[in-house]
Amino acid sequence: MAEAPMSCDCFVSLPPGSRDDHVIFGKNSDRPRDEVQEVAHYPAASHPPGSTLECTYIQIPQVEQTHAVVLSKPAWMWGAEMGANDQGVCVGNEAVWTREPVVPGEALLGMDLVRLGLERGDSAWAALTVITALLEQHGQGGQCKEDPVPFSYHNTFLLVDRNEAWVLETAGKLWVAQKVTEGVKNISNQLTVGAEISAEHPELRSVAQAQGWWDGEREFNFSQVFSPENPPARMELAKQRYKGGTELLQQHDGSVTAEVMMSILRDKPSGICMDSGGFCTTGSMVSVLPRDTSLPCIHFFTATPDPSRMRAPLSMRF
Numbered sequence: 075m076a077e078a079p080m081s082c083d084c085f086v087s088l089p090p091g092s093r094d095d096h097v098i099f100g101k102n103s104d105r106p107r108d109e110v111q112e113v114a115h116y117p118a119a120s121h122p123p124g125s126t127l128e129c130t131y132i133q134i135p136q137v138e139q140t141h142a143v144v145l146s147k148p149a150w151m152w153g154a155e156m157g158a159n160d161q162g163v164c165v166g167n168e169a170v171w172t173r174e175p176v177v178p179g180e181a182l183l184g185m186d187l188v189r190l191g192l193e194r195g196d197s198a199w200a201a202l203t204v205i206t207a208l209l210e211q212h213g214q215g216g217q218c219k220e221d222p223v224p225f226s227y228h229n230t231f232l233l234v235d236r237n238e239a240w241v242l243e244t245a246g247k248l249w250v251a252q253k254v255t256e257g258v259k260n261i262s263n264q265l266t267v268g269a270e271i272s273a274e275h276p277e278l279r280s281v282a283q284a285q286g287w288w289d290g291e292r293e294f295n296f297s298q299v300f301s302p303e304n305p306p307a308r309m310e311l312a313k314q315r316y317k318g319g320t321e322l323l324q325q326h327d328g329s330v331t332a333e334v335m336m337s338i339l340r341d342k343p344s345g346i347c348m349d350s351g352g353f354c355t356t357g358s359m360v361s362v363l364p365r366d367t368s369l370p371c372i373h374f375f376t377a378t379p380d381p382s383r384m385r386a387p388l389s390m391r392f
Contacts, residue, residue, distance in 0.1 A: 084166040084232040086239045087330035091258040097363040099234045100335040101166035103155035110149040111356040118142040131180035140193040146357040153185030161196040164234045169227040172245035181215035184229030198233040250296045258323040262316035265297035318344030340382040
């Protein structure tokens, strides 16, 4: 029996993909069905110079000032599946596997990096630079489920603010990023950045060439070069979910609203709202980020599993 897909989907719509002059962000978090996923708010804070921060598995240096954040997070970990800060930034992550091996041992989880980007970044690009710097310093890895069955991965991120979005895809400490300034975009459990690269790790291509994955002459296509030759079944099966998400976004291109984004997150035929094996959609988030900075950003969260059953999500203004 094929292994069921076991992860999440992120979406963004920027004008003219949105009906109004808003950037719309959405994500479903697919996690073990018996895991508690909570919605939590943490106020902005000042921290003494030289203080440390206890993440899920490791300690890192704390910064002197952190932004207020609202997060949807598994209750057992420090990090978050998705969230927003008081600067109008939203971040979500997805599991991916690449030709770079997942290094055993404890490091920063992708979910830790989501929260760190939100606490420390005042724009989507700033959050991206926070994440890539921390990847370089501390690496990524560690057990991603509460039960003892090994489950670790690398990460892809969607980072969004009132003006633009960035897709950040990682392979160990290596990374590539693609800027999105208009229209609609989704990510899932696979590499999607091809040759249209906006920023990258300085050693990305030299590592690929040294490993024999790229000859240094043909066009450099990140997803082709770094996708594993024998991907996990869950990564292969997620292609259908990714394709379904792309089709749903394209159907509504030019008319995306918060309600449309919620309907996409509730979609069961595509598998975006999933309930399969030991996993299900445990939390959902939709954010409206007006281009007009005089208007507040509005964030909607479910605090229970299965968004198809939720008609009145929690909402918060920043």
